[in-house]
Amino acid sequence: MKTLRIAVIGAGPVGLALALLAARQLPGAQITLFDARPADRNVSADPRTLALSLGSIQLLQRLDAWDGARAEPIREVWVSQQSPVLAVPGWLGEPRVRLSAADMAVPMLGAVLAYGALVAPMQRAWEAVAASEPSRLTSRFGTPVNALKDLVDGVEVDAGVAEAFDVAVVAEGGVFGEQKALADLSSDYRQDAWVGTVTLDGGRPGLAVERFTRHGPAALLPLHSGKTSALVWCVPRNEDPVRDLDDAQRVAVLNTVFEPGVGHIAAVSPLKCFALGLSAQRSLVRGRQVRIGNAAQTLHPVAGQGLNLGLRDAFALASALRDASDRSRTSPSLDAALSRVAWQRAPDRWALIATTDFLARSFTWNAPGLDTLRGVGLAVLDRLPFVKDALARQMMFGRR
Numbered sequence: 001m002k003t004l005r006i007a008v009i010g011a012g013p014v015g016l017a018l019a020l021l022a023a024r025q026l027p028g029a030q031i032t033l034f035d036a037r038p039a040d041r042n043v044s045a046d047p048r049t050l051a052l053s054l055g056s057i058q059l060l061q062r063l064d065a066w067d068g069a070r071a072e073p074i075r076e077v078w079v080s081q082q083s084p085v086l087a088v089p090g091w092l093g094e095p096r097v098r099l100s101a102a103d104m105a106v107p108m109l110g111a112v113l114a115y116g117a118l119v120a121p122m123q124r125a126w127e128a129v130a131a132s133e134p135s136r137l138t139s140r141f142g143t144p145v146n147a148l149k150d151l152v153d154g155v156e157v158d159a160g161v162a163e164a165f166d167v168a169v170v171a172e173g174g175v176f177g178e179q180k181a182l183a184d185l186s187s188d189y190r191q192d193a194w195v196g197t198v199t200l201d202g203g204r205p206g207l208a209v210e211r212f213t214r215h216g217p218a219a220l221l222p223l224h225s226g227k228t229s230a231l232v233w234c235v236p237r238n239e240d241p242v243r244d245l246d247d248a249q250r251v252a253v254l255n256t257v258f259e260p261g262v263g264h265i266a267a268v269s270p271l272k273c274f275a276l277g278l279s280a281q282r283s284l285v286r287g288r289q290v291r292i293g294n295a296a297q298t299l300h301p302v303a304g305q306g307l308n309l310g311l312r313d314a315f316a317l318a319s320a321l322r323d324a325s326d327r328s329r330t331s332p333s334l335d336a337a338l339s340r341v342a343w344q345r346a347p348d349r350w351a352l353i354a355t356t357d358f359l360a361r362s363f364t365w366n367a368p369g370l371d372t373l374r375g376v377g378l379a380v381l382d383r384l385p386f387v388k389d390a391l392a393r394q395m396m397f398g399r400r
Contacts, residue, residue, distance in 0.1 A: 004029040004325050004334070007157045007165040009145050011035035013050070013115075014293030014310040015171030016122040020063045021318035023129050023137055026325055032138040033126065034159055039141035043123065046116035049195070049230035051208075051221055053110045053308045055397040059315060060118075065125040070117035072222045073108035075101045075206030077392075081378060082213045082257060095378040099392045109396060112208070112221045112230060148289055155288045166288065166334060169317065171310075173294035188277040189360045191216055193301060194233040194242050196271040198254065200226060203263030210302075211258055215241060217302045217359070218257050226263065232301050233257075234276065242271070276300050278357050284313060284349075285342040288334075292317060297353060300360035305395065309352055312398050316341050348398050 006029055008019045019033045037043070051074070052060075060066035080096035101109050130137040140159060148168055149156040155168035203226035211218045216234035223229055231254075235242055242250065247268055254265045280297040284290055293310025324337035332340065381388060 005165045006031045007168040009034045009170045010172035012173045013118055014314050017311055018314040019126055025318050025322040030136045034140045034143050034145050036144035044116040044120035048115035051112050051304045053396045056308045056311045065122040067121045071111040071113040073206050074110040074208045077208045079210045097378050097382045150287050169290045170295045171293050184282045185280045190237045191234050191276040192237050193274045193276050194271040196231050196269040197228050198231050198265045199228055199267040200263035201266050209262050283342045285338045299356045302359045303356050316345050
């Protein structure tokens with residue numbers, strides 16, 4: 001059996017996870033990692049905020065690529081609705097769902113950290129393993145891939161010089177505006193997300209909050225022991241209530257959006273704005289080309305699960321490639337293994353795509369009573385512990 005040659009395109013969290021998994025699980029494979037970013041660029045300073053589920057953290061720990069000291073654990077999640085239209089008898093206050101790591105008997109539900117705090121240790125781990133086996137593990141930082149071309153039994157990767165690989169995996173991320181032109185399915189939600197950080201007085205350490213408002217969802221993710229939180233504030237693009245406000249006005253509005261139990265918002269950082277939409281490939285696999293992570297789907301941040309889905313893509317793909325290259329037993333062909341991973345990942349992918357798409361679209365509907373139905377649903381869900389437990393495990397580990 002010939003040596004399996006794998007090209008991984010994109011050295012973000014998902015691409016690095018796949019490269020590390022493949023290096024460990026496919027000891028005979030040749031793996032080349034491409035990225036347009038120079039290797040000496042200091043990614044550790046990148047402040048973008050990422051939320052990881054417990055399942056993703058466990059995967060990174062197995063790869064020796066997790067720096068828990070730079071992450072803030074999520075120990076509680078509150079999901080609630082602002083100003084419900086209908087008061088539900090038997091439920092006092094606003095309908096909400098509360099999830100707790102203690103109730104689930106786990107150390108945390110997930111964690112929040114900066115992009116650089118995640119990618120820097122993953123890149124160091126890759127560089128260490130590549131240095132130990134330079135004959136089969138190659139880094140091509142500072143080398144953008146210009147084109148991919150299907151071959152009879154592989155893929156030609158054009159990165160200035162054309163090279164043939166058995167499999168090419170595209171793991172380059174991007175926001176909706178960058179990915180929609182490449183997608184099979186694309187939908188512009190006509191919503192924008194304003195992202196930044198807020199300073200809290202009296203905040204609860206480890207608390208993540210999802211708040212449904214009449215404009216769209218708003219979320220706070222814990223960063224520094226209840227003192228600061230990352231903010232994601234989703235609003236309609238054509239009736240944006242945030243754009244023209246100054247910082248003091250934004251602070252005032254945010255303190256009406258979030259309930260007092262999260263703490264008093266004392267200050268807000270400059271906010272950046274991103275267009276929101278859905279872009280998705282129908283399948284992860286096309287011939288010998290595979291797309292994972294944001295290259296396969298970009299989602300609305302309402303569920304905060306895009307990166308976790310991409311890491312599960314990487315894990316499943318590495319396992320399929322390992323099975324295809326296993327010489328100790330009758331193994332599926334490479335094409336059969338790739339086809340299997342596409343089918344294996346479909347339920348998890350499409351369940352999450354459908355859920356986030358439904359939630360995102362529901363804020364564009366003007367039918368009367370929708371706020372009431374959402375509030376009643378939250379109130380009922382909080383009274384169903386078995387359903388709430390299943391929801392929490394779905395968010396932590398995905399659909400299995």
